[in-house]
Amino acid sequence: MATIVQRVATRYVALSTILGSSESSDGPGGEGRMGDGDQDFDRFIGSFAGVDGGNPDADLWICGIEHGGALEDLGTKLQPEPHPGAWTPEFRADHPDFYRWQYHQKVAKLLIALEALLSGDDANPDLSPHAYRPYMAEKLYVEGGRNFKLNLFPLASPYVRSDAWAQAYRSHPYLEDKSTYYQRCREKRFPFFRQIRAQHAPKVIIGTGVTFKNDFASAFGFDGQPDEFVLSTSDPVARRCFRYQEERAALYVTPFLGGPHGLNSNALITELARVIAMSHPHLRLGS
Numbered sequence: 627m628a629t630i631v632q633r634v635a636t637r638y639v640a641l642s643t644i645l646g647s648s649e650s651s652d653g654p655g656g657e658g659r660m661g662d663g664d665q666d667f668d669r670f671i672g673s674f675a676g677v678d679g680g681n682p683d684a685d686l687w688i689c690g691i692e693h694g695g696a697l698e699d700l701g702t703k704l705q706p707e708p709h710p711g712a713w714t715p716e717f718r719a720d721h722p723d724f725y726r727w728q729y730h731q732k733v734a735k736l737l738i739a740l741e742a743l744l745s746g747d748d749a750n751p752d753l754s755p756h757a758y759r760p761y762m763a764e765k766l767y768v769e770g771g772r773n774f775k776l777n778l779f780p781l782a783s784p785y786v787r788s789d790a791w792a793q794a795y796r797s798h799p800y801l802e803d804k805s806t807y808y809q810r811c812r813e814k815r816f817p818f819f820r821q822i823r824a825q826h827a828p829k830v831i832i833g834t835g836v837t838f839k840n841d842f843a844s845a846f847g848f849d850g851q852p853d854e855f856v857l858s859t860s861d862p863v864a865r866r867c868f869r870y871q872e873e874r875a876a877l878y879v880t881p882f883l884g885g886p887h888g889l890n891s892n893a894l895i896t897e898l899a900r901v902i903a904m905s906h907p908h909l910r911l912g913s
Contacts, residue, residue: 667800669706671811672818676780679711680767682822685829685910686740687774688733689845691838693782697794710774713767725759729834732883732895734758734766736832737773739899741911751899753892772911774828776819778841779811812844820847830906833879839868848877855901859893867898869905878902 676693711717718724725731735753738761742751751757767775783791783804795801800810823831823846833842839852848870857865865888870877880898882888889895903909 664800667704667798667810668814670704671780671815673706673708673780674710675705675707676777676782677707677710678713678767678775678777679769680713680774681769681771682710682774682826682828684772684774686737686772687776687828687831689776689778689831689833689842690729691835692777692779694729694784695782696784697782697790712769712771714769718763725762728884730762730766731758732889733773733775734761735892735895736883736899737761737766737911739896740903740909743899743903744907744909744911751896753895778815778833778838778845779808780815781807808841812841816841816845819845823847827874829875829909830902831875831877832902833877834881834883836866836868836879836881839879842877842879843870846877848872852877852879857889857894857897857901859891859897861891861894863887865889865894867901876905 713724735758738753738757739751765771765773767773781801791804792802795807799806801807831842831846833839833846835842843849843852850870852868852870855867855869857867865881867881868879870879878898880889883895884890889898
């Protein structure tokens with residue numbers, strides 16, 4: 627972890643060049659005008675940056691909290707992304723181990739199970755590597771496909787609570803601690819998400835991470851109190867989920883896809899798919 631921090635922290639000059647100085651020229655009683663660096667940062671977070679992509683016109687969206695993995699050199703990262711990306715053949719060629727990514731494996735399994743249940747196949751769907759690897763290679767987050775993947779927050783972090791983050795990004799006012807950064811995203815990124823939701827009108831959005839339940843609801847413009855349900859399997863640990871229902875759309879907030887207290891088994895993933903399929907029988911997921 628120290629090498630990650632050192633690599634990023636020693637490059638804070640590139641970050642400052644893009645974002646501008648944190649010092650304000652306004653004196654006492656000034657207007658607190660936003661500098662060019664602040665505007666650049668807001669343009670970055672209020673864009674498709676940090677979005678895996680796919681097809682925004684798909685019926686089903688999946689939203690995580692943030693990308694996992696190592697902190698990176700922000701000097702090459704803080705550029706707005708005006709268009710949604712996708713897992714293209716070039717992307718897969720550049721990341722030949724993509725099928726090993728645990729979170730995306732489970733997304734693929736969930737979508738496979740949903741497709742099977744929506745097609746009327748009540749048998750337990752095949753969620754083996756023989757099924758999810760081809761799905762990841764051919765259907766997951768592809769242009770013109772049946773799914774779209776976002777993240778609440780655009781920058782990668784190895785953990786939601788990360789000491790490395792604070793050490794690496796302490797030179798910028800919106801990144802010096804994650805709570806400040808998260809709040810800025812709530813103010814500048816979430817309105818962008820609500821805008822693209824209104825534009826593309828997904829029928830089902832799945833947010834993975836119940837501790838960020840309120841953020842998922844705010845990011846996509848769902849109001850009111852959600853219904854709570856528990857996934858019932860042989861696992862003794864209850865998995866609490868939440869559903870915000872509107873006339874034409876629903877937001878499901880689930881435990882994280884993985885981890886000891888998350889959706890870490892094929893049985894739990896299939897049960898979630900069953901709940902969604904029963905409530906949304908006309909969801910379009912097949913090829």
